Amino acid sequence: MTGPGWTSISLQGIQNGSPVSSGRASQGQPPGNGPVVWTAVRDVSAQLVDVLGDGVDRVRARQLIDSQVQAWTDQQLKLGRVVSAEEQRHVGQLVFDRRFGLGPLQPYLERSDVENIVVNGCRQTWVSYTDGSKKAGPPVAETDDDLIEWVQLLARRGNTGREFSHASPLLDVALADGVRLAVVGWVSRHPHLAIRMHRLVDVTLPQLTRLGTLTEPLEQFLRAAIRARRNIIVCGEVNTGKTTLVRALANEIPPEERLITLESDFELFLDDPRLAHRHHDVVAMEARHANAEGAGEVRLQDLVPACLRLNPDRVIVGEARHGELAPMLEVMYSGARGSMCTLHVHRPEHVFSRVVQLGRRADLGLGADDVHLMFGLAEPLIVYLQRDQATNERFVSQVMEIGPPADSTEPTRNFVFAPGSDGRATPVGGHISAALLDDLAAQGFNPALLRSGTDTEGWL
Template identity: 40%
Template sequence: MSAPFGPSPAVVAPVNGRRYPGQPAAAEPNLDAAVLRQIRREVAERLTRANRAHEAANTTPMPAEEREALTRRLISEALDAYATAEMQAGRPPLHPHVESRVARTVADALLGAGGLQPWLSNPDVEEIVANGCDQVFVRFADGTIEQVDPIADSDPEMVDLIRMLAARTGNDERRWDRAAPLLNLQLADGSRLNAVLDVVRRPSLSIRRHRYLTMTLPELIELGAIDTALAELFAAAIRARLNTVVGGPTGAGKTTFLRGLASAIPAWERLVTIEDTYELGFDRDETAHPNVVAMQARDANVEGEGEVDMAALFRNALRMVPSRVFVGEVRGHEVVPLLNAMSQGNDGSMSTIHASSSAGVFRKLVLYAAAAPERLDPATTNLHIAEGLHLVVQLRLTETGRRFVTSVREVVDADGLQVTSNEIFRPGPDGRAVPGAPPSTGLLDRLAFHGFDPALLQRREGWWNTTGPSTQTGRRRAA
């Protein structure tokens, strides 16, 4: 789903000694791959023995904090032993800078995400893709894309790294082998990982990162994603329990935006989220949303059994006494139960969808419904849309990495193959949403009853903060 809004924070240093235009060209000692492999192997072997001894004595795995402290101590001891051996052999020890980087790299491999860790630690990185271990590309918040250093020494080592991440993540087993060559999971930092094996020439990796794991409507204003009028409109729409679908292209920030909308939901409401891979994360903040059930679709096992798709999860969610149901992203069969729920009175539900325009959201819903097992015809789907869906919000992603609301549509009615809608906020001269067609009397009265000031619609250029975050962002690099 989405990447975050707004410009990037402060500049940090490059990874693996890689230099970029405008950065200092001071020489750095290179890492010795053989030394790195030796230290990593020695520490891994000692750590494995320590883990087995702990489990034999306690019948439980070693606590994460104890394991991390032990790993760092073993790394220090291994480096000290290596330095002693080198001096006894009459050779100089490692340069202090190189020794520090060896320690960090080994720690990343054993405790973090190996060669991916520096980029996952960089707050400016939005996407990481790898076509094999050495064809690695990183997309930054300012829209620039750079080819960077390898994330592993070989493709088999890259496969082992990804399998290690899969084993550490989530509450169910995520297999990745010839029988299950497609892998989707959420990393510990909230990033979404996709990996492909065997059906491609070389293992392929894609990571979409979320720089904002929590979001509020005021923060969306600060980041330039919405203006004051839109914030007031969405807050009132939440209180009025309007069913909403957020559309936009890949990377437009749909998930982050949905988090912002959810922040306006009263804490006492019970929320149920449905996703193919955990991303929304409403259950992370127990103060804002203490009553959350997060559900994730499950693939079939090697015997072809145990699959639970999003449509099945949605049908079950309606039996869980939810105040609101969120579908992380509509991609297929789940569209029918979602529209059914919206049209049958489960108000306040929300979802996201890939679409190139707010009007295109309706066409996408029709296409998904036609491909679902129910095979709904367009006219029937449009009736469901008109009966249950209230608002469509469209996000835009610019070439410079800016993300903002560009259109808001009110669903009015359906007539056969057409959904009638009012574009109550339309793209302005710079693409940002400004007041457009007047809302229907029914919608305006409902919003006003829940605190929206209709006078906010009278300013035709909108209420955008022209002194907000700059659209110019410098390049950011990983430490």
């Protein structure tokens, strides 16, 4: 209620000259936030910084937030400003999302059609959708300093409590609910964030077949390969669905087997309690960055040999990108057959050069011939994924069987699946070793599924 001398205050903000409604929109679109909103959120958050610790229950946290918002509202009333009940709820939701979610971006996290979000400073946001479109999103802070403070809060939520500061201007951290955050600051004009949502965490091979990532023969082939304890390396460019495919492959592993996952940043989530029905015995390990004094670093290539002392049945490396590939190949050969990793390559024919490059990064004095021998002895299946730029569809286009070197220093290879007319993996009749075919058949695979004709001339 207003009276003489009272002023009504709007927390809705103004964007492009038009008021933006407050509150959570039905389709998950966050409301616009003006300077008054940022001030309210900052003031309320500051009052609660000591009570909203990591151990506070979220129901209790919401009660504390609502109470503090009411106290802030009463203070505004004394200054002659009236805050509506709807606006109070809006501020309370933003404070809650800032502490426990992705702040103003939280509504996008709740949408199933949002894939990635990038933030260029406090005022510019771009949202990428599953249909391949990209649209502008809301500002996420009033100033870049406020944005940095929020990122530092997010960084502390990660498993290893990573630092984001002048001394550590690069941040990669896995957050809850399948969200990966990458940030750079102080090396650019503004802080820049890239947020990736992993929508398909509990995913299966049949689901990927329905989505068009796999074909029916390929689904049956990969299922049998996993059960036959064949090593698999999933390759492709960035954002082609490599991690999703590894999750689906892992869900074919018998639940009683002991799995150890090694990652630079947690993304596989095989140890998630919600997946306990699929994997009963999982050890998830994450590399650790050095602190501001340069101490405490634990590299992924250090974790690979160390994990063998924990008696794994299989080892899964989320992404081999430094020196961990060489020890991982040793694991595949002699430590834990049926292991997996992912590898970034631009084209499938680059996989051999990429393996040599990463083998040299291990700093073990390995030459190209040594790495090729290790690669061949591991006998992995190379599964190559690609993304259609026009439709944003991801699909497997090629599968190679790798074997020990024979007539040259490079490993031998058979094209089991090659791109068909639509680019998707199509069986190449007869291009498979007898040993692999026997292993697959022993797991119930029907060899007739591979009887097809595809010309591989020009492929590698």
